[in-house]
Amino acid sequence: MAEAYPWQASLWQQLAGRTQHAHAYLLHGPQGIGKRALAERLMALLLCQRPEALQACGQCKSCMLLKAGSHPDNYVLEPEEADKPIKVDQVRELVSFVVQTAQLGGRKVILIEPVEAMNINAANALLKSLEEPSGNTVLLLVSHQPSRLLPTIKSRCQQQACPLPGQAQSEAWLASALPDSDEAERLELLSLAAGSPLLAVRLQAQGVREQRAQVVEGVKKLLKQQQSPTQLAEGWNSIPLLLLFDWFCDWSNLILRYQLTRDEEGLGLSDMRKVVQYLAQKSPQGKVLEIQDWILAQRQKVLGKANLNRVLLLEALLASWAMLPGQR
């Protein structure tokens, strides 16, 4: 069964304790806080034939079938490959599932994650199922970026924001999830994951601290003109593009903040503090704003899964970054 996260306890009571369920829920919040696990627990509960104390029993026919992955009345719709769109054909298959009668005589439950992976055609195909609820069916839509969804999709769901854990809760949970890590490492991971503990674990597994060290080293060499944008862009080919854009976006924010406040407490993670401070002192604010606008626009394209030439994009980023210090 999916893990129950302590920071979801009150939301769970509220959702699971309902006597009547919405036809569709939109569970939204940042990535890496356990929305999928929450949706899976709710799915199990809604399908369970003998729920006890707001939990699926784990033993009835429905729970057994769900565990075996062969429940006839549940449907999970997600991209066929990670980070790819959900195709309109996949949604059409789902739509034909929606009109069927539940085989175990209870509810049918559909989980879609992430909803924003549907393009406009796929989303429109889904709308019909949202507009004409069929029998005892509950749709659980999971979204990391609800702002990207069609308003017509959102308006047909009961929207439910999923909470982020507090700092102490995150740290405690992460300490048990990564028993071999030390506290400094966990704090750094949490910071890199913007406070999302599950994302912190995922980032740790992909070697994010090593990647970060490589990028920070590269940026320093770039500014000392010891490495070219092309060399760096090619050397970073295993680092997720979104992560790179997040970091540069973060650094541009920190530079601007320091230019405004001169507050040394607000210079971010220790690995880049000196560089951020140096760039804040040497770069005209207009240039920093310009590069930040550009980074934000490119980041949107990366999020939108646009077909981008990764090396060219990074070269462009690094070439402008190298030009930051100095007069216009």
Ligand SMILES: [Zn+2]
């Ligand atoms: Zn059960």
